Amino acid sequence: MRDTGVIQMVAHSNLRPSLNDERFDVVVIGGGINGVAIARECARGGRHTLLVEQSDFAAGTTSRSTRIIHGGLRYLEHGDLAQVRESLRERGQLLRQYPSLVHRQEFLLALSSKSPRSALAVRAGLWLYRRMSGQRLGNGQSERHRLERMLDDGRHFSVFSFDDAQCEFPERLVAEWLVEAVRAGCVVRNHAQVLTVVAGHGKVTGLRLRDQLSGAEETVTATWIVNATGPWADHICQRSGIRTSHPMVGGVRGSHIVLPKFAGAPDAAVYTEAVDGRPFFVIPWNEQLLVGTTEVKDTGDPGATKPSAEETEYLLRSVQTLYPRAQISEGDVRCAFAGVRPLPYSPGAKLSGLSRRHYLHDHSADGAAGRTSVIGGKLTTATSLARECAVKIGIAKAGIATGPRQIAVANGGRLDELMERKIAEVAETGGIARESATVLVEWYGEQSMTIAGAARNRAELQETLCPHTGHIVAEAVHAITNEHAVTLGDVLLRRVPVALGVCWSPECSWVASKGVGSAMGWDERRTTEAWEGFEAERAAFLQKPAAATSAVSGH
Ligand SMILES: Cc1cc2nc3c(=O)[nH]c(=O)nc-3n(C[C@H](O)[C@H](O)[C@H](O)COP(=O)(O)OP(=O)(O)OC[C@H]3O[C@@H](n4cnc5c(N)ncnc54)[C@H](O)[C@@H]3O)c2cc1C
Numbered sequence: 001m002r003d004t005g006v007i008q009m010v011a012h013s014n015l016r017p018s019l020n021d022e023r024f025d026v027v028v029i030g031g032g033i034n035g036v037a038i039a040r041e042c043a044r045g046g047r048h049t050l051l052v053e054q055s056d057f058a059a060g061t062t063s064r065s066t067r068i069i070h071g072g073l074r075y076l077e078h079g080d081l082a083q084v085r086e087s088l089r090e091r092g093q094l095l096r097q098y099p100s101l102v103h104r105q106e107f108l109l110a111l112s113s114k115s116p117r118s119a120l121a122v123r124a125g126l127w128l129y130r131r132m133s134g135q136r137l138g139n140g141q142s143e144r145h146r147l148e149r150m151l152d153d154g155r156h157f158s159v160f161s162f163d164d165a166q167c168e169f170p171e172r173l174v175a176e177w178l179v180e181a182v183r184a185g186c187v188v189r190n191h192a193q194v195l196t197v198v199a200g201h202g203k204v205t206g207l208r209l210r211d212q213l214s215g216a217e218e219t220v221t222a223t224w225i226v227n228a229t230g231p232w233a234d235h236i237c238q239r240s241g242i243r244t245s246h247p248m249v250g251g252v253r254g255s256h257i258v259l260p261k262f263a264g265a266p267d268a269a270v271y272t273e274a275v276d277g278r279p280f281f282v283i284p285w286n287e288q289l290l291v292g293t294t295e296v297k298d299t300g301d302p303g304a305t306k307p308s309a310e311e312t313e314y315l316l317r318s319v320q321t322l323y324p325r326a327q328i329s330e331g332d333v334r335c336a337f338a339g340v341r342p343l344p345y346s347p348g349a350k351l352s353g354l355s356r357r358h359y360l361h362d363h364s365a366d367g368a369a370g371r372t373s374v375i376g377g378k379l380t381t382a383t384s385l386a387r388e389c390a391v392k393i394g395i396a397k398a399g400i401a402t403g404p405r406q407i408a409v410a411n412g413g414r415l416d417e418l419m420e421r422k423i424a425e426v427a428e429t430g431g432i433a434r435e436s437a438t439v440l441v442e443w444y445g446e447q448s449m450t451i452a453g454a455a456r457n458r459a460e461l462q463e464t465l466c467p468h469t470g471h472i473v474a475e476a477v478h479a480i481t482n483e484h485a486v487t488l489g490d491v492l493l494r495r496v497p498v499a500l501g502v503c504w505s506p507e508c509s510w511v512a513s514k515g516v517g518s519a520m521g522w523d524e525r526r527t528t529e530a531w532e533g534f535e536a537e538r539a540a541f542l543q544k545p546a547a548a549t550s551a552v553s554g555h
Pocket of ligand 1 (some may be wrong): 030032059062063065067192194232236254261293342379401
């Protein structure tokens with residue numbers, strides 16, 4: 001007899017019951033961080049809710065961000081104290097509720113003497129920011145000295161330290177929220193595209209969608225429709241013949257490059273000015289350095305956006321200028337990726353000055369009452385945006401406060417006592433190595449025991465996904481069984497995002513595909529197809545710049 005885990009998993013991937021003619025109170029279109037947060041809020045508020053995502057949850061802008069959980073320092077520069085307060089409050093909640101996915105991160109602000117910004121104003125701003133956030137972080141001296149040693153000799157820098165937060169894997173945060181939404185009764189469907197929103201007599205009545213796996217088209221009826229498609233927000237209106245007086249979104253592309261950590265690189269994130277004076281970040285991320293971003297107007301298909309050669313070159317030049325001694329070259333760029341910020345449409349405005357605030361557009365005046373579009377927003381404020389949206393559609397008291405589902409990692413990377421006990425327990429339960437137990441506890445918190453339990457006495461589930469990671473095949477099985485992953489890309493780029501790691505190569509992809517295929521009972525053809533599909537998605541997302549490709553192939 002086959003193990004139930006595998007049977008469930010195979011059954012799950014085939015189990016997409018038709019939604020045709022179903023009636024929902026609320027349909028949320030778009031499964032980025034905002035859409036998932038809204039769907040969770042509505043389901044918790046007792047509404048029969050459907051969440052539809054054309055690709056995979058978090059595959060859009062959410063996984064293309066800088067991954068900072070901003071306390072809102074930048075809004076202080078624009079005098080927007082209300083937004084700073086909101087960001088700080090939301091950041092605090094994320095730190096408390098998801099302590100191993102969202103952690104504190106020290107930032108160093110390096111201000112060159114040639115900067116038009118005044119060091120005095122920055123000092124005053126940081127003082128206010130620290131007071132508002134109740135920051136009690138050390139003064140960051142050792143990190144400051146480390147950075148000063150690496151900086152360009154020819155320029156004098158003033159270096160300030162401040163406290164912010166980072167979510168290295170918003171993909172995992174979205175996966176957690178998705179499971180919470182489903183637990184509250186939400187129906188979720190990824191790889192299903194909304195084709196049109198149907199309206200009659202000035203009010204929405206439902207929508208038509210296409211299942212991207214089967215090609216089947218279905219119609220559902222709905223009282224409320226929330227358009228949470230981020231940079232796609234206008235596209236869905238155009239398709240549905242809903243006319244707004246002007247476009248809602250002014251898409252602005254932002255690109256990043258990923259570099260290896262170089263010797264002497266600070267552990268703090270660095271916030272400074274790029275070669276043209278624009279702000280840019282160099283952030284320790286996933287054992288690498290994430291460098292970004294750019295701001296380029298982009299009105300194309302957000303799903304096909306890519307970093308241009310000029311953006312990659314600009315980011316590289318900026319980091320080379322900042323750290324001349326690190327001798328970073330083009331060949332060091334591991335990959336580059338881009339996303340489109342769904343900023344409010346503001347023709348003629350300076351891109352860097354565009355508001356990062358979200359707002360809700362009510363389509364009553366456009367002949368589609370009952371439909372709301374979400375414009376803008378940040379990872380940090382997704383939960384408060386969701387609450388606002390729920391109130392708008394008449395859910396007075398939606399949120400159910402949840403205690404931490406995760407286990408806190410002590411500051412400074414030292415695992416606290418609780419963590420140590422949990423790791424030992426998980427390793428023992430699953431019969432897995434300590435390294436695997438550690439990464440399981442870090443990513444899944446209490447759920448790590450369930451995953452470890454499934455791996456017990458199952459050698460193929462205890463295998464690591466590639467030879468360089470502690471993450472195991474059981475996590476991939478869990479992703480398909482419990483977290484609505486359908487393709488190998490859903491698994492390896494988002495639920496268990498090992499393919500974003502330092503080591504990842506086509507060989508790692510093949511080893512992982514074989515491991516997952518064998519646990520799933522796939523034949524060789526199916527495994528090969530899954531691997532090919534995954535490699536195509538990985539290459540389209542994590543672009544290899546030409547110089548990096550030639551440097552790698554030249555080895
Ligand atoms: C370069 C860059 C850096 C950023 N850095 C940060 C940062 O450090 N911190 C921070 O807080 N924020 C940051 N942001 C902003 C943040 O990432 C976004 O505001 C946020 O991810 C938007 O989430 P969303 O859910 O609205 O959109 P998305 O994540 O784009 O989700 C929208 C979803 O809708 C789906 N969709 C579209 N059309 C359809 C359809 N017809 N049917 C079904 N589904 C559809 C898409 O596939 C997509 O998954 C950054 C953004 C960018 C671009």
